Amino acid sequence: MSTKQQKLRWGLIGASDIAATRMIPAINAQPDSTVHSVVSGNADHAKSYATKNSIPKAHENLETFLADPDLDIVYISSTNEKHREQALASIRARKPVLCEKPLALNLTDAREMVSAAAQASLPFGTNHHLRCAPTHRTLRRLVQEGAIGQPLAARVFHAVYLPPRLQGWRLDNPAAGAGVTLDITVHDADTLHFALGVKGNILAQFHDSFTVRHTSTGFEIHGTEGSLLATDVMTQEPVGRIILRRGTEVTEIDPGPVENLYAFAVRHFNAAARGDGHPAATGEDGIRSLAVALAAVESIKTGKRTKVQYEA
Numbered sequence: 552m553s554t555k556q557q558k559l560r561w562g563l564i565g566a567s568d569i570a571a572t573r574m575i576p577a578i579n580a581q582p583d584s585t586v587h588s589v590v591s592g593n594a595d596h597a598k599s600y601a602t603k604n605s606i607p608k609a610h611e612n613l614e615t616f617l618a619d620p621d622l623d624i625v626y627i628s629s630t631n632e633k634h635r636e637q638a639l640a641s642i643r644a645r646k647p648v649l650c651e652k653p654l655a656l657n658l659t660d661a662r663e664m665v666s667a668a669a670q671a672s673l674p675f676g677t678n679h680h681l682r683c684a685p686t687h688r689t690l691r692r693l694v695q696e697g698a699i700g701q702p703l704a705a706r707v708f709h710a711v712y713l714p715p716r717l718q719g720w721r722l723d724n725p726a727a728g729a730g731v732t733l734d735i736t737v738h739d740a741d742t743l744h745f746a747l748g749v750k751g752n753i754l755a756q757f758h759d760s761f762t763v764r765h766t767s768t769g770f771e772i773h774g775t776e777g778s779l780l781a782t783d784v785m786t787q788e789p790v791g792r793i794i795l796r797r798g799t800e801v802t803e804i805d806p807g808p809v810e811n812l813y814a815f816a817v818r819h820f821n822a823a824a825r826g827d828g829h830p831a832a833t834g835e836d837g838i839r840s841l842a843v844a845l846a847a848v849e850s851i852k853t854g855k856r857t858k859v860q861y862e863a
């Protein structure tokens with residue numbers, strides 16, 4: 552691990568779109584971290600990706616990548632079926648791990664990853680970016696302050712259009728965890744939990760889709776004393792509006808200072824890796840959101856109500 556003065560050197564497992572579009576800029580934007588290396592299963596892809604994204608080292612072998620003494624932090628953004636094995640190998644190599652969602656394809660694997668990191672006393676985070684948004688942090692604060700009284704119900708609109716460049720394994724490879732539920736419902740579940748905390752007796756409704764091109768996203772929480780209506784907030788950008796309604800009284804809420812969601816996540820993970828903070832979303836948060844998504848998948852398959860298999 553670097554000393555306090557040195558930049559934390561991140562290594563990427565998976566030469567992915569999300570790393571190129573969001574995480575590499577976020578890591579390099581921090582004063583105390585830099586992207587150091589990448590490993591991909593395809594040697595040519597590793598090399599061209601490293602060149603395109605100005606990454607000093609490209610690997611095709613995970614062991615060689617992890618054996619690099621200059622590597623401080625691992626970020627995993629491969630396809631979902633690979634997360635478990637790559638996370639366990641990284642933990643064995645004593646690297647803090649920030650892993651993409653869904654953590655794994657089943658709860659046993661996700662728990663194994665999170666337990667391994669805990670046993671090794673290594674930081675482990677889940678890249679649930681939405682809770683890093685100024686809007687969602689404001690919603691959480693307002694709920695905690697009692698702005699809407701006791702929360703009763705929530706509605707999440709997260710129906711989007713999957714960009715053509717991402718219309719690959721997500722649509723046609725069940726073995727990689729394809730489908731909107733493992734991709735998007737996990738985010739809804741995490742954001743809901745973040746905003747409301749662990750509260751029972753709340754009816755939550757999600758609309759998740761890859762095929763809706765023409766509408767905005769939204770997140771609503773309805774309570775005994777008021778409703779919070781947030782629009783354009785289920786997104787990767789630090790945008791969106793929040794309205795507080797109490798009877799006929801309508802108040803626009805300022806979400807506060809804008810910060811890139813992924814930069815927020817990296818900033819918090821850097822602090823955790825230095826032993827001075829916690830990931831924005833923990834491994835346990837990733838297990839919890841996966842449990843909700845898997846219950847939704849089961850319910851869709853069987854057409855029956857399904858209990859979420861999560862116990863803290």
Ligand code: NDP
Nearest residue numbers: 565566567568569591592593596628629630651652653678
């Ligand atoms: P991509 O489809 O871009 O990449 C996934 C893997 O596909 C890469 O790791 C790479 O394999 C392989 N790959 C991609 N392009 C090529 C190529 N040109 N040649 C050869 N192999 C290629 O995945 P995403 O970035 O869309 O998603 C990755 C992970 O990140 C998933 O777990 C997803 O759920 C998560 N995600 C999270 C988001 C968030 O906001 N938190 C948003 C989007 C995705 P290899 O591993 O061998 O390099």
